[in-house]
Amino acid sequence: GGHKAGGARDARDGNGGPAAPHRANEDSIRRTVYICDVDQQVTEAQLATVFLDSGPIVDCRVCGDPNSAMRFAFIEFDDEESARRALVKNGVVLGAHPLRVLPSRTAIVPVNGQYLPQSYEEREQCSRTVYAANIDKKVDRTDVRAFFETLCGRVSKLRLLGDYQHATRIAFIEFHKAESAIAALNCSGALLGSLPIRVSPSKTPVRPDPRHQQVEEPAGASQGGEGAPSQSEGSEGSGGEEAAAAAAPPSGAGDVNAA
Known part of the structure; x- marks a missing residue:
């Protein structure tokens, strides 16, 4: 995807006292535009291309359900002037629809750097891993595993996150083979329980919950990691608009990242 990990603008190391992160956030907002009515066929790279002449782009993130006709996006520029110039792109047609471009x-x-792949081995694991959202609360680990193994291939690791305060749950599924992960992406929109699941590539390998050393519990054991999820996924946490639109666990909404 178009995400960029860490970076000097992250400013979450506390330099300059408690006000610094807030100031950095305000600065990022002024350099960011919010784009809605993004055609479902449009990629982050295609969207970024439309805005290249506005100014240097730091990050481009397309959000929303890949199966719905319309999605939305955020583009962060290097400076405020570029973000202002980007507003003139309002109404430009990309795919089948004109884009609506607004100040964000x-x-x-940001994707929490500690969750990103730290080694070649973890990058390879990511290629075999998918992130699933909008999982019906009535299904359990056994159901999730059976769903993906039947349709895609053998699962090597599975983490099911979210609790009963959330409308739906999320999961990270690592397969034995990368081809299975690719097949899983085609399952987006399929019904698991009574809800259509959303499946996207995972930016992170499956990590054990620090409170439960094992990822894969034996049959009959309690499900690990039920409380506040300690694993976060950047593609899902792209600002308040998405949190409101997705009604999903706050899988990347900042507070979850505070491990």
Whole structure:
């Protein structure tokens, strides 16, 4: 995807006292535009191309359900002037629809660097891993595993996150083979329980919950990691608009990242 990890603008190391992160966030918001009516066929790269002449782009994030006709996006520029210039792109047709371009009310939530792949081995694991959202609360780990193994291939690791305060749950599924992960992406929109699941590539390998050393519990054991999820996924946490639109666990909404 178009995400960019960490970076000097992250400013979450506390330099300059408690006000610094807030100031950095305000600065990011002024450099960011919010784009809605993004055609479902449009990629982050295609969208970024439209805005190249506005100014240097720091990050481009397309959000929303890939199966719905319309999605939305955020583009963060290097400076405020570029973000202002980007507003003139309002009405430009990309795919089948004109884009609506507005000043953003939120910054793009950075992917927490500690969750990103730290080694070649973890990058390879990511290629075999998918992130699933909008999972019906009535299904359990056994159901999720059976669903993906039947349709895609053998699962090597599975984490099911979210609790009963949330409308739906999320999961990270690592397969034995990368081809299975590719097949899983085609399952987006399929019904699991009574809800259509959303499946996207995972930016992170499956990590054990620090409170439960094992990822894969034996049959009959309690499900690990039920409370506040300690694993976060950047593609889902791209600002308040998405949180409102997705009604999903706050899988990347900042507070979850505070491990």
